[in-house]
Amino acid sequence: MSESSGPTSPRTPRQSTGGPAKRADMVTIADVARHAGVAVSTVSYVLSGKRAISASTRERVLASVRSLGYHPNAGARALASRRANVIALVLPLRSGMHLPVLMQFATAVVTTARQFDHDVLLMTADEGPGGLRRIAASAMVDGIVLMDVEMHDVRVPLLRDLERPSVLIGFPADPSGLTCVDLDFYRAGAACVEHLAGLGHRTVALLGAPAVVYDRNTGFAHRTRAGFAETAQRHGIAAVAQPCEENFDAVAQELAGLLERQPELSALVVHNEAAVGQVLAALPALGRRVPEDVSVVAICPDEVAERASPALTSVLVPAEEVGRQAVSLLMRKLEEEPVPEGTLLPPRLTVRASTAVAPVGPARRVRTGSPAG
Amino acid sequence: MSESSGPTSPRTPRQSTGGPAKRADMVTIADVARHAGVAVSTVSYVLSGKRAISASTRERVLASVRSLGYHPNAGARALASRRANVIALVLPLRSGMHLPVLMQFATAVVTTARQFDHDVLLMTADEGPGGLRRIAASAMVDGIVLMDVEMHDVRVPLLRDLERPSVLIGFPADPSGLTCVDLDFYRAGAACVEHLAGLGHRTVALLGAPAVVYDRNTGFAHRTRAGFAETAQRHGIAAVAQPCEENFDAVAQELAGLLERQPELSALVVHNEAAVGQVLAALPALGRRVPEDVSVVAICPDEVAERASPALTSVLVPAEEVGRQAVSLLMRKLEEEPVPEGTLLPPRLTVRASTAVAPVGPARRVRTGSPAG
DNA sequence: CGCCGGTTTCGAAGCGCTTCGACTTTCGCC
DNA sequence: GGCGAAAGTCGAAGCGCTTCGAAACCGGCG
Incomplete structure (x- = not known):
């Protein structure tokens, strides 16, 4: 650990200048043409391939380009070709x-x-x-x-x-x-529900983006919710959807409320990357194990899903x-x-460790105090 | 919720063309000059301010610019001025x-x-x-x-x-x-230790970036560690530093090892945004409360620190x-x-809820089982 | 032998802008 | 009243590239 605060401290400000381009080494297409003994336009055509150029000239030009280290000037090119690239x-x-x-x-x-x-x-x-x-x-x-x-x-x-x-x-x-x-967020929401339905869940909830995102009428949030809700309905599954803030306390509170109002709740779809971790942290505190008591499906990047504990079944956002x-x-x-x-x-749903078959029967763990049953 | 899967499904691919620029409406500086009844160069000088232009001409030119919706062509400007902006x-x-x-x-x-x-x-x-x-x-x-x-x-x-x-x-x-x-990561590391020293902590640990980052010889990771280690030494504080992976299980395991080897450990400096949440989740599981048993200081953006529970005392990375x-x-x-x-x-250290004075005396809670003492 | 079609290369005209030098006015002042 | 400086404006020469039309060159044919 031989380092100190910084190779150069801000108190001994050596100055470096190095202003803008030293014009010196601006190689132009004219330089290349001269070097190769051809016309400027020939060089241009070699480089763009827009006209046939004999193999021998092409090689000569390309050699000059390389040996001079030529790079076309972007501004000039854009101006002449009307394409900025x-x-x-x-x-x-x-x-x-x-x-x-x-x-x-x-x-x-x-x-x-x-x-x-x-x-x-x-x-x-x-x-x-x-x-x-x-x-x-x-x-x-x-x-x-x-x-x-x-x-x-x-x-x-x-x-x-x-x-x-x-x-x-x-x-x-x-x-x-x-x-x-x-x-296709609609199908993403649908896929989550279908996965859960297949595992026998009958009461599910969607935790979405923060309320402000819905208010802003952002399409993907609404579409996910629609896919979620309509698919649940088609499967005869009880479903509630609600926005979800991203700080721990709000998440914990929302979850507590949810579980209180919907004691049957056995699965969660979380469409909020930032809240995913908070949800996983809050559930145990509320006496629910994942996935034994509550299954969780996330819509988030694989990276996030894999890093979580337990690893999350998820629909990845294919950025x-x-x-x-x-x-x-x-x-x-x-x-x-x-x-x-x-x-x-x-959408592609990847099954990981956070989803399981729904708890059987009336299937409701006693919450706090005495562990197990 | 009136939406369906998507306003246009991929199966009924209406086609939209809309190729590149319709050249029609390219207003040039010459158009502006003509419209204002001045020379091209005058327009240029009005726009760049590089020469004095009378107020009356300037107004006239600017009016033309606005009414024609003129925007200088970036390529041409770059070419002529040798500045791309x-x-x-x-x-x-x-x-x-x-x-x-x-x-x-x-x-x-x-x-x-x-x-x-x-x-x-x-x-x-x-x-x-x-x-x-x-x-x-x-x-x-x-x-x-x-x-x-x-x-x-x-x-x-x-x-x-x-x-x-x-x-x-x-x-x-x-x-x-x-x-x-x-x-100044050196001072950031130092600031964390000083804060903890001021609270009476005598044994601290640094959880840093994943090992690969250190191996890559990334300056900031090494500098933080140096600031941490040297400051601890100066204060006569026992300090260990170790890399830290970002998935929950690795973090939990590292923490467990740390606590085992250093039972006196009463404070943690976490320099790894992605691991911060995992650390906070793992500590309770190891029977340590934050901040009563273990104080935690993070080096991370305020956003992350505030979102955590408890809110983290942190040195923010002033991106x-x-x-x-x-x-x-x-x-x-x-x-x-x-x-x-x-x-x-x-660095600027913000005190939040995750740090407290060191537990007194030999100060070691019994770990699991019987809560309190 | 000259002409034709094809291929390859060249020259020159811009692309739209900045900038330099020079020209025209306007002023201040001796 | 005239002179010089300052202020305001103009024209033209590029910036480095693309692209068009035409020149130059090549065989092969009539």
Whole structure:
């Protein structure tokens, strides 16, 4: 442990300058052309492949490119070709959306975009419609991927007649004329109920996102609830759904209330990553073992489900897949190919240790005090 | 709950086209000039403020800008001015770095950059040095902010003689010639110990990041440990430090081992966001109450500390502040102003409910079975 | 031998903006 | 009343690239 507070303390501020680009080493396409003994346009065609170039010249040009370390100037290229080779990713950064999923998603978008030779400009939703307009009008990006779209999102009308293609993550109330991708949350909610029904549960509850998310009319929360409720009804299962805050005390209190009002409750669907841990911690305190007394199904990333104890049966939120799809769709739109308006990814339920067959008979453990029976 | 599975099912794929930009409405600076009855250069000067323009002309030009909805073309501007007004943000996306902090940080970077009229290009570290070189050489960005720098980061030498300024989050082993920002983790570790020392604790333990993070020689983990260990020594406090995995069972096991080897242990410093919840869940199971039997100090975002039960005394990781600082420093470098090589942000410890004075005397509760004494 | 079609390469005209130097006015002041 | 400086505006030359039309070159055919 040979380290000290920091290699350079803030009190002895050595200064480093290193201003902006030293123009010196800006290799241009003209340099390459000269070096290879060809015309500038020939170099361009070699690099873009838009016209046939003889193998010998191509090799010569490519050799020059390598030996000079040439990288095309992005601005010039964008100006001349009217393509920036950049897409915008608009992140929500609002409460309720859970962060790790966002990151996963962002990563997938960047990675996929790179595969299509595009870069990603990061925007936050708080720039609002104005930001979108700016970025689109300035030709800074060729297209836009938008996360966390609400049912009645102010940006939707704008997108519809914006001069650049876009792909939305999530469905607004009216997705016509747009391109939307999302996990099929309706079926996700349904899948949870079906799994529980198969285990014999007759009374289940959904703990969802914080109330504010529902109020904001966020599609995925409502759709999950619908899938949950309608499937329960179809199976003749008693079901209640309620929002769920994310701090421990609120979760514990909500659970206690739930168990009081619904003593028969034998299973929980938790659609809130941040609350999952709290739920698992609170249940034992209320005298319920998981999964012996209460089964728990979560809708969350695998990572979270696996880390929990017991490991959670879960429907994963396929953030990566959604990101990949979104970018692929956008690329197709950039190529003027037609794409489907809506893409719903099917949910996948993974069974782990937190669900079991429903307790038999009237099946109700005495709560506190005397353990066992 | 009027919703169904999705407004458009994947089986009835209506198609939407909406290809790339409809060139129609590209308003150029020439259009503005014509509309305002001035020269193109005058419009440019009004917009940039680089030369004095009479109030009357300025108003006229600005009116034209508004009424035509003019937005300067980013590519053209970048080409002519040799400034893209974009900075790159390179995210790690490695295990061990915790995600929510990353997001917070990214948000701060974007927001701050916008205040300086810059946009943010998002890169992932997995493009490696080649990606940095590409983005710098293509003049796509004016500068670079790099996260999660390791002690012996391969990208560091590259950055040092890259033609664009950069700011690193975290300190490599040799930060000379660079500009680095970070929380002062050494002092953070120290602050935790001092707080505990003040409460009379004599035996403490540090639960850190997963072992892999230490192996990777990540500076912040080592520095925290150093601050922890050295401060403990100075106070004559018995201290052990150990890595900590993030799943519940591993945490519980580590804690059990710790308590067995160090029965006197009365306080824990947890420097691992993901493990914090697990620690709090595991302690009661081991017969230790927080804070009566064991005090816990965390190094984590306030959000996590507040959500826990009991609310955690913590040193917050000032992600936002770090992001802001990083961008500010980068902007100053872009202006050719000198900046300090190292900036260490002082830690701030917030006392909450998870720490208390050390149990008195030999102070060791009997563990299981008979509660109280 | 000259011409044709195909292939390969070249030259030049922008893309929309910034910026430099120069020109025109306007003022202050001796 | 005239001169110089300051203030305001203009025109034109690029920035580095793409792309279009045409030139140059190649065989092979009539």
